[in-house]
Amino acid sequence: MTKKHLTTREDIERFTACWRRLLGLTQWDIVTSFHKELDDGRTMDMQWIRGYLSAGLRVSEDALRLRPSRAEKSVIHELLHLVFAPVDDRMELIVGHGTVMLEFRQEMERALDGLSVRLQEGGYV
Numbered sequence: 001m002t003k004k005h006l007t008t009r010e011d012i013e014r015f016t017a018c019w020r021r022l023l024g025l026t027q028w029d030i031v032t033s034f035h036k037e038l039d040d041g042r043t044m045d046m047q048w049i050r051g052y053l054s055a056g057l058r059v060s061e062d063a064l065r066l067r068p069s070r071a072e073k074s075v076i077h078e079l080l081h082l083v084f085a086p087v088d089d090r091m092e093l094i095v096g097h098g099t100v101m102l103e104f105r106q107e108m109e110r111a112l113d114g115l116s117v118r119l120q121e122g123g124y125v
């Protein structure tokens, strides 16, 4: 597959489908939706339902204006959330919604940022 800039919704959907396969997430039902803007100035976020293989990737219009490598990293980061969704879900069941969960999620964000950069730089697409 040739490297493409992610400047259209179709580009984002194609890139997401490719990395969904690469990350072994084919059993997940992932719906991508596009929005004028997201909370807190985010460009993308992933939401899933605990216990189901059903998720939603929300993408803001700003995502289409990101540098290609940044947009790719963001898609990979959001998909990695699903790889670790069982860990996140189990942790939440054990510790609840307090400070421990908040700190766990902050560390998870950092870990996924690092992983997504490495995978994006690996240039598998």
Ligand SMILES: [Zn+2]
Residues within 6 Å of the ligand: 077, 078, 081, 109, 112
């Ligand atoms: Zn994240």
